[in-house]
Structure formats: structure tokens, C-alpha cells
Amino acid sequence: MSPLAPTSEQELLIRARLLAGQSLGELAAQASRTVPQDLKRDKGWVGQLIEWHLGASAGSKPVPDFEHLGIELKTIPISHQGTPLESTFVCVAPLIGLHGLQWQQSHICHKLKKVLWVPVEGERDIPLAERCIGNPLLWTPSEIEEQQLRHDWEELMDLIVLGHIEQITARYGEVLQLRPKGMNGQALTDAYGPNGSRIRTRPRGFYLKKHFTQALLNAYFQTN
DNA sequence: GCGTGATCATGA
DNA sequence: TCATGATCACGC
DSSP states (O other): OOOOOOSSHHHHHHHHHHHTTOBHHHHHHHTTOOOOSOSTTOTTHHHHHHHHHHTOOOSOOSSOTBTTTTBEEEEEEEOTTSOBSSOEEEEEOOOSOOTTOOGGGSHHHHHTSSEEEEEEEOOTTSOGGGOBBOOOEEEOOOHHHHHHHHHHHHHHHHHHHTTOGGGOOTTSOSSEEEEEOSSSTTOOEEEEOGGGOEEEEOOEEEEEOHHHHHHHHHHHHHOO
């Protein structure tokens, strides 16, 4: 028996707040799931457990978790100091068929319009079952944050369109970075190469850098 | 292979 | 020590 999907933004927020303070062990029991020893082979386990509790529409469709509410759910691993332990994956990056693609029409822009962040203790010295959920926050990019995201996105997409994807490293971008996102280094997909050629390359994903998510968490908890 | 959920683990 | 590049699982 899985929870129903929330019918409003307010209901979603209320339900997310009820998770705060609970441990992953407690939440797993309520969902009749077993807690893995570690996340080495279950990297998405925490995210999927929280999705279940909040009634997110499961599946691997490229749409927001709560499509009817236009809200994306992101769990974020937090250190003992309350800072993000990892960058945040947003979505895969399109590498071909990019003619005329603008920020406002991009998949990443839509996904980041409204995000429900759920902090979860993530230090490896805390047994998985004992890690607790933190207070959630519903975030919409400020004008400045959206400008930062759009600027990085445009720079990265320009390089991709010009066939320079192999020159892009995770160091590009102030707040948004492009990194491999695949089963392993052998996974390949099509991309633009030099001089209008077509090449095979590793699939890439857009990730939010730690300092960006840290800043938005700080801004929220500083005023709430 | 793609897109979802992410964290792992090694080189700098 | 820590971010980059690599990797793991699942549904289809």
C-alpha cells in the first residue's frame, strides 16, 4: 500500500515536514523495505524511499516527480556540519538535435522551476538505518540564481553545439557542471564532433555544484 | 541505451 | 582532503 499522491503543494509540504526527525530505518519499516548494508549497490535507495513516502509518481519519465504540481523532489546528503556531501544530479544533457534550443524551453529549466529539497544525514559513519531526515524546503530559483544557471547552461550548450564536448570538464560552470552519467565508461551515445562530424561519447548529466546547493539551503534556514 | 534515483572511489 | 570522473540498480 503506497501513499496517495499529494493533491496540493501545501499538502506535499506538510507531509514532507512529518518525515523530519524520522530515521531511514523507521521509514523503511513503514514501507516494508529492507535497509541495505550501505549504498554502494543501492545509490538511489534513499531517494526512492522518500519518493514512496511522499507519493511521488514513480517511473523514469523525464518529468517532475509531482507532475501535476510542477514540483521536483531531491534528497540531499548532509554532513555533520549541515553542508551538502555531494553535488546534485539534475537531468541528462541533450547532445544532439539542439537547433534553436533556448534555456526557457530546456528540460533542466523546467525541472528546477520548483524543487522540494529533503536533507538526509549522509555521513558514512552513521549506519544507514540510523540516518535522520531533516526539515524540507520548497525552493524556486531567485532571479540571480536563475541567471547563474542560465549563464552556465548557455556556455556549456554552446560548446556542445560546436562539437567541443570532449573538451568540457566538470570545472566548467560556476554553479552548474557537466559530468559523465552512464552505467560506466563503456556506455556511449551520439554527439556533435569537430567540423560538423558525429562522434560517440559518454552520456553526460547536469549537476548542481555543492556551493550552490549549500547557499540555497543556508539562505532558507537563515530566514526560517 | 535512456532516463530515473544518486553515491563511490581514486587521482591531484 | 576533496572534487572529478566513474559507477550501480531498475524499468522499459
